[in-house]
Amino acid sequence: MKASHWLPLLFVCLPTTPMWAQIQVSAQVDTSQHIYSGQRFTYAIVIDGYNAAGQADLSSLAPYSPQSLGNQDVSQTSISIVNGRTSQQVIKRFVMSYSLVVGSPGAVTLPSVAVQIEGKTYQTNPVQVNILKPGTTDKLALEVDLADRQCYVGQPVLMAIRLYVAADAEVGGIEFNIPAFSDERLLLEDPQTADPQAKPARIAGNVAAYVTQTQISRQGRNWVLINFSKVLIPQQTGTIDLGTTSVSAALAVARQRSRDPFEDLGFFGARPQYARFMVTNPSVTVTVLPLPDQGRPAGFYGLVGRYTISASASPTEVSVGDPITLTVRIDGNPYVKPVQWPALEQIPELAANFKIPSERASPTLDNGVKVFTQTLRASSDKVTQIPPIPLVYFDADKGQYAVAHTDPIPLKVSPSRVLTDADLGGRAFDKPVNKEVEAIKQGLAANYEDLGTLVDQDFSPSMALASPAYLAIWLLPLGLLAGSLVVKSVTFTTPAKQAARRRRKAAAKAIGQLKSISSQDREQQHQVLGTALRQFLGDRFDRTAGSLTAADCLQIVQKATGNEDLALRFAAIITNCEAARYASSQAQIDANHVQQAVDLIRDVDKEARL
Numbered sequence: 001m002k003a004s005h006w007l008p009l010l011f012v013c014l015p016t017t018p019m020w021a022q023i024q025v026s027a028q029v030d031t032s033q034h035i036y037s038g039q040r041f042t043y044a045i046v047i048d049g050y051n052a053a054g055q056a057d058l059s060s061l062a063p064y065s066p067q068s069l070g071n072q073d074v075s076q077t078s079i080s081i082v083n084g085r086t087s088q089q090v091i092k093r094f095v096m097s098y099s100l101v102v103g104s105p106g107a108v109t110l111p112s113v114a115v116q117i118e119g120k121t122y123q124t125n126p127v128q129v130n131i132l133k134p135g136t137t138d139k140l141a142l143e144v145d146l147a148d149r150q151c152y153v154g155q156p157v158l159m160a161i162r163l164y165v166a167a168d169a170e171v172g173g174i175e176f177n178i179p180a181f182s183d184e185r186l187l188l189e190d191p192q193t194a195d196p197q198a199k200p201a202r203i204a205g206n207v208a209a210y211v212t213q214t215q216i217s218r219q220g221r222n223w224v225l226i227n228f229s230k231v232l233i234p235q236q237t238g239t240i241d242l243g244t245t246s247v248s249a250a251l252a253v254a255r256q257r258s259r260d261p262f263e264d265l266g267f268f269g270a271r272p273q274y275a276r277f278m279v280t281n282p283s284v285t286v287t288v289l290p291l292p293d294q295g296r297p298a299g300f301y302g303l304v305g306r307y308t309i310s311a312s313a314s315p316t317e318v319s320v321g322d323p324i325t326l327t328v329r330i331d332g333n334p335y336v337k338p339v340q341w342p343a344l345e346q347i348p349e350l351a352a353n354f355k356i357p358s359e360r361a362s363p364t365l366d367n368g369v370k371v372f373t374q375t376l377r378a379s380s381d382k383v384t385q386i387p388p389i390p391l392v393y394f395d396a397d398k399g400q401y402a403v404a405h406t407d408p409i410p411l412k413v414s415p416s417r418v419l420t421d422a423d424l425g426g427r428a429f430d431k432p433v434n435k436e437v438e439a440i441k442q443g444l445a446a447n448y449e450d451l452g453t454l455v456d457q458d459f460s461p462s463m464a465l466a467s468p469a470y471l472a473i474w475l476l477p478l479g480l481l482a483g484s485l486v487v488k489s490v491t492f493t494t495p496a497k498q499a500a501r502r503r504r505k506a507a508a509k510a511i512g513q514l515k516s517i518s519s520q521d522r523e524q525q526h527q528v529l530g531t532a533l534r535q536f537l538g539d540r541f542d543r544t545a546g547s548l549t550a551a552d553c554l555q556i557v558q559k560a561t562g563n564e565d566l567a568l569r570f571a572a573i574i575t576n577c578e579a580a581r582y583a584s585s586q587a588q589i590d591a592n593h594v595q596q597a598v599d600l601i602r603d604v605d606k607e608a609r610l
Contacts, residue, residue: 023049025115027124036134036276038177038246040099042069045115045124051075051092054117061100061113065182067206069097101177103244105133134248134278139166141223144245144281152289153237154304155396156335158191160229163247167215167222172250172274173578179243180232181207186240187233189337203228231335234288244283250274271572291394295401301340303393308332311406313386319414321377328372328389328406336370342389344374349387355379381415499542506539507605511598517589525589529597530577533570536601540608550574561607570600
């Protein structure tokens with residue numbers, strides 16, 4: 001059970017005073033379910049008497065790698081009328097949620113956390129948790145490869161992680177614990193050579209990676225290989241312990257007979273019972289060497305590897321002061337994240353002959369090439385080229401510094417033309433001033449002295465009111481104003497109305513998604529089904545759909561309908577869909593399964609209204 005499940009129950013014990021006079025801060029961990037080492041669990045800071053987030057100092061929880069799960073205002077307001085007298089009860093409560101992970105089994109005391117609210121510091125209570133040791137199994141295997149165990153500071157190192165899951169295993173969920181991904185001494189980047197079949201997925205905490213999932217044969221056994229890589233770029237020297245990488249997985253060990261009337265169909269069969277297992281990879285270290293001071297050229301800012309730099313400009317035939325678009329491309333290395341803007345103003349020839357704006361556009365990535373774009377303006381017609389632009393880097397293979405340059409770009413710069421009175425007044429001349437101004441020998445306009453050229457422009461209000469053209473000018477703004485008022489009155493809405501509309505349409509929206517499931521790839525149908533059911537509960541009961549687990553769905557449906565059987569059937573579908581993400585499923589989704597899911601949605605929506 002998550003913290004969001006049991007927090008609303010605390011309102012039952014609250015006093016019925018109009019408002020709390022004192023702020024109280026406490027820490028809570030749900031211990032109703034087992035917590036295993038290497039598995040993240042929810043740690044909640046509950047602020048009573050206040051309905052906004054405080055500033056929490058999580059330094060005491062640093063050994064447990066805290067990661068924010070978001071905040072939630074769970075305040076409640078109720079109005080009661082007794083003997084004609086109206087009273088209002090306001091309960092303020094705010095929850096700040098984090099996920100923690102403990103690496104070793106045993107009893108652990110989570111220390112107090114300082115929370116600052118409106119300039120005052122409050123301390124939470126310590127929390128006792130019992131961390132269990134997960135089991136071991138031959139249905140999981142883990143491999144972690146580091147391309148280099150010794151590198152220079154700033155040198156990219158590829159870390160590859162491969163998780164093998166037995167093809168016959170039924171998986172309820174997988175959690176990765178990769179300490180290297182949360183190490184502040186390392187900069188993370190995705191490799192540019194990622195498999196085109198890879199799909200982005202959240203791996204550990206807020207870290208995402210491009211993951212591939214394939215069927216392979218290994219050691220005479222069929223496996224599902226979950227594979228992804230990250231680039232680690234050390235930012236400081238010394239020996240960095242990357243920690244023990246581990247994977248925690250819930251595997252089905254037995255099946256409990258379900259009360260589902262459709263159990264004979266196979267898809268909604270007996271509910272699996274899961275146990276937690278873990279597989280680890282030994283801790284690895286990487287030795288980070290300092291860059292040599294000797295021979296370090298000016299302009300070096302930490303690039304390590306091999307790089308190339310090129311430049312182009314357009315146009316190359318201009319007048320003084322005309323804009324020139326300079327494009328600089330940096331390539332030659334698959335990891336270009338640390339590449340910075342070229343320091344154009346520090347190139348003497350460039351700074352002396354060109355005006356360089358201080359404003360800069362953000363760089364872009366083009367097939368692994370980092371592209372910078374800047375506007376230059378030549379300050380003299382004596383400028384003949386854009387000089388070479390240097391890029392300083394440290395070649396880790398050669399162990400020495402290197403400087404790459406762009407080729408010079410030839411320019412043809414013409415002097416600017418200053419317009420004279422003759423140009424503007426139209427005095428006689430035989431040649432045009434330049435390509436932008438055309439001479440008119442008669443001047444800017446001819447002179448006329450005949451009064452017949454004058455037109456009576458007298459204005460009469462009565463004629464204006466009677467004129468159709470003027471009438472349209474008067475009525476058009478009035479009509480637009482009246483129309484906008486009508487549209488505004490019809491479409492006026494509030495957040496409360498939007499939420500109510502979302503709840504009303506939740507069932508129809510989810511059913512529409514389910515009816516289109518047959519057009520999806522067979523490998524994606526379980527995911528589409530599970531997503532549609534979660535989204536229905538999220539829209540119908542104002543919950544965040546993406547974070548709902550099977551246990552969450554079970555509690556939501558049971559609480560809303562009071563029908564335990566209906567809740568179990570709903571949660572069974574979610575469990576099967578989650579398991580299908582990591583291992584092949586023997587059952588396929590057909591029209592009968594879709595119809596059963598549609599009926600469940602309609603039943604939940606109907607019974608929740610009663």
